[in-house]
Amino acid sequence: MSYKSWFDAHADKHKKIVDKLVAKGFSKEQIIEYFDFDNMVQHESDFCPLYEDNKKCHDMSKLNCYLCACPNFRFKDDGIEKQEDKTQYSFCSIDSKDGNQGIYGDKIHQDCSKCTVPHHKSYVEKNFDLDWKKTMKECEWKN
Structure with a gap:
């Protein structure tokens, strides 16, 4: 799988979850909290292949999956x-x-x-946008 194909597929999965939460009236804080690893494993098992084994991508106690990339x-x-x-x-x-x-x-x-930079709740809060692709807009190198 290419970076671009993963990036686009992940953006679609992320958007479906965010749209569902927005439709339920979740605030920014509630959306960020929803993306806590433990909650995601329980409620969004298809979001990440590691969830099936309850495995984190990084060894940290409070891992937030909102950015799930950096x-x-x-x-x-x-x-x-x-x-x-x-x-x-x-x-x-x-x-x-x-x-x-x-x-x-x-x-x-x-x-x-x-590196755990994008998985800290404070980093997510600082870089939050409902549109994951907007936050990640610089990732695909254009030069």
Whole structure:
């Protein structure tokens, strides 16, 4: 699956949940709270494949799934740049100290597995928009 196809499919899943919550009259705070990992596992089991095993993507006690990706992640499916005999496909725009570039054969991808930035409730509150794609608009690299 390409980054773009995951991105678009995820945006659709996210929108369905948010639209349902807005229709029920949920406030911004209630929507953010709804996306708490424990609640999502219980009520939105199809949102993430890890939910089936009650597994978190990051080791943190209070994980919020609202962003389920990071507004600082950049990707380009046909490659961002060549580095010797390898092609870079993604990177972190803030160069998080907890992220790194993983090399997989001739491909370089951002490894965000140790970074928890977008899963803190305070970060979600600061970057909140009902439209997930609007928050994530810079992710698809255009240069």
